[in-house]
Amino acid sequence: MDFKTYNEALDNLLKSAQIWDRVERIALSSALGRIVSSDVIASKNYPEFATAAMDGYACRFADLSSGKLRVVGAIPAGSDDKTSLKDKECVKTFTGSLLCEDADTLIPIENVTVENDLITINKPVNLGFALRQIGESYKKGDVLLKKGTKLGYSELALLAELGQSYVNVYIRPKVAVLSTGSEIVDIGEAPTHKAQIHSSNHIAIANMVSLLNCEAVILPVIKDDLELIKNTILNTLKSCDFLITTGGVSVGDFDFIRDILKSEFELVVNGAAIKPGRHIKIAKIGDKFIFALPGFPYSAMVTCALFFREFINKILNTNENYRFKAILDEDFTKKSNFEEFGAASVRNDNGVMKISTSTKKSGSSAIVSNLNNNAVLLNCKMDQTMLKKGQVVEYLVMM
């Protein structure tokens, strides 16, 4: 079998992906982690008016040299009192208060002595001191959040500051997750003999899908039965946008997913020269896609990141970067002629990123725990036969 390279296979997938155009409006209080579906632009300067950045006395800078000022009023935060200043006057002003008219400087409480309605300036300040100027945070027309931005705690705070209580975000694609295999026992079931193992793939993939801003639907595990698999796939596509399956894509007699995808759908990816995951298949029908991942858990999780994540990243405009560089801790020898993605861990060593594979178990692609503890993937390219200790290498973060 002649495999396409990872980049060729990925290009084929991304070329056939359509930008997501489904938008909903949700409350700010439940929008954490969601993706904004249009640019957010400042409709006014912020702050709109000069305000005090400290507790003190609003005054005219020119009057400070006189050494004493008369306190003619107070403007608590939230008051729109219209007090204005005459010569050598000041107004007591609090953090967040509007500045009174004519004032251009704030002299902090700590810099004065108060006696009745007179303050003595013990320590002068510069013109404009402790003022929050008009437009300090942003100017009218500034693009504050670009379409595709993920809403974190501070992006949400910004929307609240703008006066928004609802926000337009992409509807989360609904993604069904189907674990297949006659040896697989479903979650909450007990094995009945020694050839059975519990499914972990559907739990792994469903949680990855959730972290990628999709709504995951976990289907019941099914056995290697051609008709059952075919009917389940066709039925699932009625209610879900995308389907991710695991198992049944290799060269064995019971790898029915491979056969079904070839006969019923349009294959956009038919294997790739990667380890793990060379037997991955991706097919489409209309605007629905089926990602058929290998059955070993490590392979399934890695190919989910290599293909499904990139697909979602493209259709939701998130443009996130997952590739970074680090210095390799020890020699790494490739096991195949393919592009490899090996489990590794990174650490920040006095400002230099170091990567190591020695923290991970060697063995088959069935080892789930190799992706624990925020593991990353060490990327050894097609044209590299080994990576040397001390070399700058590329890695992919997972999620």
Add this chain to the structure above:
Amino acid sequence: MDFKTYNEALDNLLKSAQIWDRVERIALSSALGRIVSSDVIASKNYPEFATAAMDGYACRFADLSSGKLRVVGAIPAGSDDKTSLKDKECVKTFTGSLLCEDADTLIPIENVTVENDLITINKPVNLGFALRQIGESYKKGDVLLKKGTKLGYSELALLAELGQSYVNVYIRPKVAVLSTGSEIVDIGEAPTHKAQIHSSNHIAIANMVSLLNCEAVILPVIKDDLELIKNTILNTLKSCDFLITTGGVSVGDFDFIRDILKSEFELVVNGAAIKPGRHIKIAKIGDKFIFALPGFPYSAMVTCALFFREFINKILNTNENYRFKAILDEDFTKKSNFEEFGAASVRNDNGVMKISTSTKKSGSSAIVSNLNNNAVLLNCKMDQTMLKKGQVVEYLVMM
């Protein structure tokens, strides 16, 4: 006012914190991001029996030299067929299948030619090839997840593999968030005059709290009114474990939270020599804590990370590290005599972490957007007056 250092203030807080002892049992399918409350230990070897890592023919290594083997059966994945081997025999075996008795090696499909019930070995393999050995993933008694581990996609997959369908996790502490200030208009309300601004603090803090494995409760915004604030605090503590307030902690005439904490509770932190946030106050009553953060959004978010996050990190045993090193892009001059935490961004430059503050706006601590885009905090210590371009500096990741 004589401020304690950040480390002294934090020590005081953490000394009075009690380890969280409230545990619930939840379904694996809704446990993403939760914290396990006890060690997870392997109850058996995994895999328990040798299985095939590829599709091929299970055989005895010693027979491979004969060049031809007779196929005496097939063991699909999930079958516990008891076939055993005699001289020069093999059994067709699939990825994930149990190995038949007496077999010690798997010869892959790709390495043989099949004719009727005979296979010809075209390319021999080593002893034990393509087997997944007993205990390859883990051995009985291995500690697989330590108490305090955050459940990511692969940790959850591991629990599923172990046959768990439920998991013990810490009950999320219930944290009320109260934004105060007479100038503050609540989310979903319209300002009525120019001295009013929208609250962003409660949205910011509530989302930070959610990201820290707590359940956030957003209270309605209240004005600077001593009795109202006092009653709200006391009432909230009936239903919540912790309370985070913003505003009202400085030296102004309307800073009532400061007064209430001093009169009604036991102060464990009374300000700290930090910028932003020197007026932070933390008080306790029994095992409940009130975190009174400053009112400017940047100050509130930073002090939430500096104190509340460390507190939660301690009581939930998560032991996460938030401090890393990077090379500074440009000179940074401290604005105060305090320990400073300035907004900055980091990037991985060919394996070296670089940090820059020039991507951020200078101005007051009211600028919310300075924490957008995964901003970090550049840490300039008490004894440093400036940081030089090219120097290795410390930063804190936010969340």
